[in-house]
Amino acid sequence: MTAALACSHLTVSYDGNVALNGVSLSVGSGQMIGLVGANGAGKSTLVNAVAGWSRGRPAVSGSVTLDGADISALAAHARAQHGLLLVPEGKNIFAELTVDENLGLVRAPRDVAGRHVFSIADVFNLFPRLTERRTYKGGSLSGGERQMLAVGRALLAAPRVLILDEPSAGLAPRLILDLLERIRSLVDRGLPVLLVEQNVKAALKVVDHLYLLERGRIIAGGPTTVMKSDARIVEAYLGTLAVDRA
Ligand SMILES: Nc1ncnc2c1ncn2[C@@H]1O[C@H](COP(=O)(O)OP(=O)(O)O)[C@@H](O)[C@H]1O
Ligand SMILES: [Mg+2]
Known part of the structure; x- marks a missing residue:
């Protein structure tokens, strides 16, 4: 079956320094x-390269396909128009606009064939907290509410695939799993999601497959059931020395 999203031999370097080294991965339909x-492993570099975004001037090689179509040559905005939606690290909302205005500005494409369509009502159902904040400006929201709003904006653009770069960053530990489980509920309705997550324990509760990136290379990857007991995951992230944050 054609993957919803795949990248093949993706390599990114900044001024000759390789930040991502020949990474290949795929996201199947209805998969998370x-x-x-670790910090600096190249996670953001990878998802930014997949989405065609660049911080600085990276040299990018390799290919990216979306529902089987090669989008490697497309600019970031064109990839987004085709339904590859990245919610980047940090906030991706308008601080001066209210929640309603932030959501109201997003235009879904006319042709939604192959896309996962969400209404504003769907967004409020997914994140009831946002309903209480409709008239609040983006800049006055908590970190968690901003993440919900950024995800909501991506959903309104009718994604084929949703990529989230550390959506739980800055969230109180007790809120992390709740957010990830709400995102998982979208996957269970068919939306493919690629999730960058620093809380490995929480990630293992919601994803189907996990990849471990180290110094720009994928050093381990497989089904969650297997990765839960992978020595590299256990020692670095789940062992007794690791802080239990989930
Ligand atoms: N714009 C840039 N210019 C130069 N080096 C960068 C840039 N962005 C990231 N890097 C380098 O690439 C590596 C991976 O960074 P990043 O992808 O942000 O890691 P992660 O998201 O896993 O924390 C780091 O060594 C970082 O310093
Ligand atoms: Mg990052």
Whole structure:
């Protein structure tokens, strides 16, 4: 079956320094794939390269396909128009606009064939908290509410695939699993999701497959059931020395 999203031999370097080294991975339809790794491992570099975004001037090689179509040559905005939606690290909302205005600005494409369509009502059902904040400006929201709003905006654009770069960053530990489980509920309705997550324990509760990135390379990957007991995951992230944050 054709993967919803796949990248093949993706390599990214900044001024000759390789930040991502020949990474290949795929996200099947209705699948949630987790990508974990230490700070600086190259997680954001990977998802940014997949989405065609660049911070600075990276040299990118390799290919990216969306529902089987090669989108490697497309600019970031064109990839988004085709339904590859990345919610980047940090906030991706308008601070001066209210929640309603932030959501109201997103236009779904006319042709939604192959896309996962969500209404504003769907967004409020998924994140009831946002309903209480409709008239609040983006800049006055908590970190968690901003993440919900950023995800809501991506959903309104009718994604084929949703990529989330550390959506739980800055969230109180007790809120992390709740957010990830709400995102999982979208996957259970068919939306493919690639999730970059620093909380490995929480990620393992929601994803189907997990990849471990180290210094720009995938050093381990497989079904969650297997990765839960992978020595590299256990020692670095789940062992007795690891802080239990989930
Ligand atoms: N714009 C840039 N210019 C130069 N180096 C960068 C840039 N962005 C990231 N890097 C380098 O690439 C590596 C991976 O960074 P990043 O993808 O942000 O890691 P992660 O998201 O896993 O924490 C790091 O060594 C970082 O310093
Ligand atoms: Mg990052």
